[in-house]
Amino acid sequence: MQQISSFQTASTGRLYLVPTPIGNLEDMTMRAVKTLEAVSLIAAEDTRHTQQLLNHFEITTPTISFHEHNTAQRIPQLLERLQNGEDIAQVSDAGMPSISDPGKELVKACVEADLPVVALPGANAALTALVASGLVPQPFYFYGFLDRKQQAQQAELTALKEREETMIFYEAPHRLAKTLANVVAVLGPERPVVLAREVTKRYEEYLRGTAAELLNWAQTATVRGEFVMLIGGAPKETVTFDDDPLQAIQSLIANGTKVNAAIKQVAKERDLNRQELYRQFHEL
Incomplete structure (x- = not known):
């Protein structure tokens, strides 16, 4: 079983997955801004697009391109820098990295190399x-x-x-x-x-x-x-039953099912409130 990283290894850097606004720049979190300011490097899907965001928040951290066409080239370079103690942020053009955007390959490589990965919450x-x-x-x-x-x-x-x-x-x-x-x-x-x-x-x-x-x-x-x-999801099929729920419970009990188990089963099969069915059965 793989151990959960404690993020206490001082000699290696961390990969930060930083979500960026999907339209409204005010959705950028304070933590995201501070993280992009603090890391040594930002791996960006499109450096020109990301630079506009960095300029808006007056962030001067250098960037490097990281997209679907250069992952094989970039991942060894980024891993080496992380292993040498540098913190790196990874961003996509908009939203959360890895969600229909680049990122998953770098995360997988970091996990396999036992390098800590920190995901920030944000726009999606x-x-x-x-x-x-x-x-x-x-x-x-x-x-x-x-x-x-x-x-x-x-x-x-x-x-x-x-x-x-x-x-x-x-x-x-x-x-x-x-x-x-x-x-x-x-x-x-x-x-x-x-x-x-x-x-x-x-x-x-x-x-x-x-x-x-x-x-x-x-x-x-x-x-x-x-x-x-x-x-919307597929509509659930409507199932009809020949007997009423209380009769179904009594039938299950007659066949050896315990009372509470019978009530639970019938409530689940017929999408009924189990506590209400329990009350009705014991009143009967």
């Missing part, structure tokens, strides 16, 4: 949109970006079709209508969908309706901005 488009969507917030299933090719995307949606959790996706404006067309085709036109557009930005907007209604909107409107697409 998926959770921000979820809690304001009006859909069931938990459980939820975060997927990220669907495949861009139609056949592969339909296969992904087919695999997700029976999930009962609220599902969360990211989508670009120029692909939104095609993705919604696949949602209608695979999940059905009546599946509830919420489109969260430009979350935390000036033109933030939530569009709520059925998959068919939002497909019609995407096909007729001028679609701009980045989207979080939330889809």
Whole structure:
């Protein structure tokens, strides 16, 4: 079993995963600013984009590029600096590193090298949109970006079709209508969908309706901005029973099940309040 790092090794540095604003710069936390000021180096998805953020907060820490195309080259360099005692922050262009953004490979390498990794809490488009969507917030299933090719995307949606959790996706404006067309085709036109557009930005907007209604909107409107697409989970199948709950409990008891276990089983099977069922049974 792998031991949990205590972060007490003075000779090595730490990797800090620092979330950055997804639109509104005021969402940058004080801890994030202080961390970016204190580390020796910032590994950034796009150094030009990150430099704008650093300039805004008057942070002078040097940056180095770290993105999906140079991970093999950069990871050994970053590990060496961490092992030599330097603290490094890793940021993506917006939001939480590793969530549909670079980061996971560096974290994995640090864990394997027994180097401490510290994640800071902060902005995340998926959770921000979820809690304001009006859909069931938990459980939820975060997927990220669907495949861009139609056949592969339909296969992904087919695999997700029976999930009962609220599902969360990211989508670009120029692909939104095609993705919604696949949602209608695979999940059905009546599946509830919420489109969260430009979350935390000036033109933030939530569009709520059925998959068919939002497909019609995407096909007729001028679609701009980045989207979080939330889809309601598959409706639970309604199960009907020939007997009432109290009869079912008595039947289980007659077959050797203990009273409390029988009440618990029937309550779970029929989605009933166990305490209320307990009271009704003992009154009977």
